[in-house]
Amino acid sequence: MSRIAPLSGFPELLPGQRIVEQRVLDRLAHTFELYGFSSIQTRAVEPMEQLLRKGETSKEVYVLRRLQADESDSGDSGLGLHFDLTVPLARYVLENAGRLQFPFRRYQIQPCWRGERPQEGRFREFWQADVDVVDRDDLSGHYEVELPLLIGDALRSLPIPRMRMHVNNRKLSQGFYRGLGIADPMAAIRAVDKLDKIGPRGVADLLAETTGADDAQVAACLALAEIHSEDESFVDRVRALGVSDPLLDEGLSELGAVVTAAAEDAPGLVVADLRIARGLDYYTGTVYETYMDGYANLGSVCSGGRYDDLASEGRNRFPGVGLSIGVSRILVPLLNEGRLAPTREVPTCVLVALPNEERRRDCDRIARALRSRGIAAEVAPAAQKYGKQIRFAERRGIPFVWFPGDAEGGDEVRDIRSGEQSAADGAKWSPPDADLRPRIA
Amino acid sequence: MSRIAPLSGFPELLPGQRIVEQRVLDRLAHTFELYGFSSIQTRAVEPMEQLLRKGETSKEVYVLRRLQADESDSGDSGLGLHFDLTVPLARYVLENAGRLQFPFRRYQIQPCWRGERPQEGRFREFWQADVDVVDRDDLSGHYEVELPLLIGDALRSLPIPRMRMHVNNRKLSQGFYRGLGIADPMAAIRAVDKLDKIGPRGVADLLAETTGADDAQVAACLALAEIHSEDESFVDRVRALGVSDPLLDEGLSELGAVVTAAAEDAPGLVVADLRIARGLDYYTGTVYETYMDGYANLGSVCSGGRYDDLASEGRNRFPGVGLSIGVSRILVPLLNEGRLAPTREVPTCVLVALPNEERRRDCDRIARALRSRGIAAEVAPAAQKYGKQIRFAERRGIPFVWFPGDAEGGDEVRDIRSGEQSAADGAKWSPPDADLRPRIA
Numbered sequence: 001m002s003r004i005a006p007l008s009g010f011p012e013l014l015p016g017q018r019i020v021e022q023r024v025l026d027r028l029a030h031t032f033e034l035y036g037f038s039s040i041q042t043r044a045v046e047p048m049e050q051l052l053r054k055g056e057t058s059k060e061v062y063v064l065r066r067l068q069a070d071e072s073d074s075g076d077s078g079l080g081l082h083f084d085l086t087v088p089l090a091r092y093v094l095e096n097a098g099r100l101q102f103p104f105r106r107y108q109i110q111p112c113w114r115g116e117r118p119q120e121g122r123f124r125e126f127w128q129a130d131v132d133v134v135d136r137d138d139l140s141g142h143y144e145v146e147l148p149l150l151i152g153d154a155l156r157s158l159p160i161p162r163m164r165m166h167v168n169n170r171k172l173s174q175g176f177y178r179g180l181g182i183a184d185p186m187a188a189i190r191a192v193d194k195l196d197k198i199g200p201r202g203v204a205d206l207l208a209e210t211t212g213a214d215d216a217q218v219a220a221c222l223a224l225a226e227i228h229s230e231d232e233s234f235v236d237r238v239r240a241l242g243v244s245d246p247l248l249d250e251g252l253s254e255l256g257a258v259v260t261a262a263a264e265d266a267p268g269l270v271v272a273d274l275r276i277a278r279g280l281d282y283y284t285g286t287v288y289e290t291y292m293d294g295y296a297n298l299g300s301v302c303s304g305g306r307y308d309d310l311a312s313e314g315r316n317r318f319p320g321v322g323l324s325i326g327v328s329r330i331l332v333p334l335l336n337e338g339r340l341a342p343t344r345e346v347p348t349c350v351l352v353a354l355p356n357e358e359r360r361r362d363c364d365r366i367a368r369a370l371r372s373r374g375i376a377a378e379v380a381p382a383a384q385k386y387g388k389q390i391r392f393a394e395r396r397g398i399p400f401v402w403f404p405g406d407a408e409g410g411d412e413v414r415d416i417r418s419g420e421q422s423a424a425d426g427a428k429w430s431p432p433d434a435d436l437r438p439r440i441a
Numbered sequence: 442m443s444r445i446a447p448l449s450g451f452p453e454l455l456p457g458q459r460i461v462e463q464r465v466l467d468r469l470a471h472t473f474e475l476y477g478f479s480s481i482q483t484r485a486v487e488p489m490e491q492l493l494r495k496g497e498t499s500k501e502v503y504v505l506r507r508l509q510a511d512e513s514d515s516g517d518s519g520l521g522l523h524f525d526l527t528v529p530l531a532r533y534v535l536e537n538a539g540r541l542q543f544p545f546r547r548y549q550i551q552p553c554w555r556g557e558r559p560q561e562g563r564f565r566e567f568w569q570a571d572v573d574v575v576d577r578d579d580l581s582g583h584y585e586v587e588l589p590l591l592i593g594d595a596l597r598s599l600p601i602p603r604m605r606m607h608v609n610n611r612k613l614s615q616g617f618y619r620g621l622g623i624a625d626p627m628a629a630i631r632a633v634d635k636l637d638k639i640g641p642r643g644v645a646d647l648l649a650e651t652t653g654a655d656d657a658q659v660a661a662c663l664a665l666a667e668i669h670s671e672d673e674s675f676v677d678r679v680r681a682l683g684v685s686d687p688l689l690d691e692g693l694s695e696l697g698a699v700v701t702a703a704a705e706d707a708p709g710l711v712v713a714d715l716r717i718a719r720g721l722d723y724y725t726g727t728v729y730e731t732y733m734d735g736y737a738n739l740g741s742v743c744s745g746g747r748y749d750d751l752a753s754e755g756r757n758r759f760p761g762v763g764l765s766i767g768v769s770r771i772l773v774p775l776l777n778e779g780r781l782a783p784t785r786e787v788p789t790c791v792l793v794a795l796p797n798e799e800r801r802r803d804c805d806r807i808a809r810a811l812r813s814r815g816i817a818a819e820v821a822p823a824a825q826k827y828g829k830q831i832r833f834a835e836r837r838g839i840p841f842v843w844f845p846g847d848a849e850g851g852d853e854v855r856d857i858r859s860g861e862q863s864a865a866d867g868a869k870w871s872p873p874d875a876d877l878r879p880r881i882a
Binding site for chain 1: 451
């Protein structure tokens, strides 16, 4: 067997790091459920034809084949691993439309896979936490207001750096470009989407090249991209550019509603930022990107938007709006830098010390009594000297060691951080709440 | 786009069924943590050379390739999806040996994939919940006693049919066959493992053929396989067969310890059953299989055993013992038969009714107040007549509808099951505990 080594792009956590991840995922799920979102899980695989509907991503897909596939076996030849949770959602909604209640509020926390070259903040296997509202036929605009507030609640419940969500509206951009006389507004959106990468000059050239925009039109596009505000003041600044179009009006009004509600319920979370474009063609309304303070290099860690045509089949149309939190993208760097750590490395709250091997069953009974009241306990692996057993607990951060009584006296429990030791009854004693389970330190 | 249809062998749950699965997985994880087991998650992929160490399973592996793989890309060519959680654990332990604390108590709840032909209780994607204790160099036998008790606690905390764990010991079988004069005890174990499939006559023929056993030896092997008991009485019955071997003695003593402790702590859970063989070569001590009452057709739903050489590299040896609960194998049939159902289909406890669209922000504030105290709430999607809004809640099983006050009166909340309605304050009202979250009905 060859040497065991990590696989680049497939991050794995040590048990203590995993405790942090568990707490984060629990917290996210809890917040999503407080808003009435249902959990679903979809299978890891989708038919290739589903995965390739968004042409761009084809190069990232992992395709499956059975090692011993034979002629008679056709079922699995066209399967690949999902690269996001949006394509599986669209398929799940179509497949189960008759059995779901609409509007369908769902969250989904699962790994995704992309065969990308690994780079900072990009992995080949990564966890995402997605929330979407999908309705039948029409989707009310108030969900575009609600989702960023939900995400704000979810992210602010975590001990991570501050998040800022940059929001734009596809109707606003498209209406503006159209009102400006640009024939292919989507080409303009794709050009502006490259602002971070190639700068205003590069975007100007690209606009001229791909949309035929003249200097005045290019200048107006770049001026629009510079507008941002935490309140509705962006509306007047757009109006001042002198472009008018009914779609632009709709977009301004919808984006205004998002910013106003967020300023009230989650001050400092949301900024209207008219340079946000998001390259994907399927967005049709509000679009979101989120950056973590001090980690701009990671790119957006929570993105999404409204889509009207992603899940459609024949006459059935299921418009939706959703956001996707890049759990691995956020957590892996913070864990690797040691910015997030657990209060202890194991779930165990009490180590029951073992006086000698003959008394193991007695010790098991003590542990059992503690567990029956929700206190995580394990019995020492061997009847070493008590000093060694205490060090066993110390190395793992287990806060309490339990000493079973004998002919000379009853049970005692020691807080090995303070050294405080006192008589205790396994059927009654409880640790302080803060010690019951490991937390994020 | 072709018609959307389910993929055979890749079960997916509806949102209500998923609530049941969530409760089950939470309960399992909680029990594992009460025993001090740490959660880990391993990547979905392993190098093919790791996956193929157990030769037999080669035909079941899903191999990956990047859709657009090019010449310069060599990294992913040898990757496959894991088919169990034991091979990944062995690799994880070797890879992180310097950073783990031993004995390492870990649990792992993840999907696995096998390219098998789907059949009842067998899936191509399925969830397993594994618990293992792995130590460095040597592993004390008391973990073989502890693990079935943990599994018993975990399974009995679930509202599922009764489980019976059938336990044997590889040393007992090997020692017996050796003491009997059979030259290849592993061949005998593999033959006896087929008892369910081919019956005593088939096993007799197979024993004669693969081990050269004579009639008396075959009769003794079959007599051993008939012995089972819930207490240590199996020991005398084995002794009565007149075979002696030091390894047999060890096995009898170890199996006796398991049965005795289980009879005391979990009466009715464990039966010593000397026909249990488990085909896999890597087991070296206790072996476990578990059957669900009324579902013998599913085969074992929780299996495992002690292995001494699975995780070894050079001089480093990490013996372990583990059990794997077939979560999908247990839950999917029970869910499909409707034997497990949630108390409601969504997490929402309170639907805040919407008098008219202008008051949406007021209603959002009520929902917000409820959520801030841990009560899941959503605002009605549209300002329909109250009768329609109540039916919206009914269809989802949401127990309470909140009516915002107006100039004529304050807020009121109605339990739509009883019709009882009373004045309420969003900052103070709480539902009964049983209604706070959906449960398994």
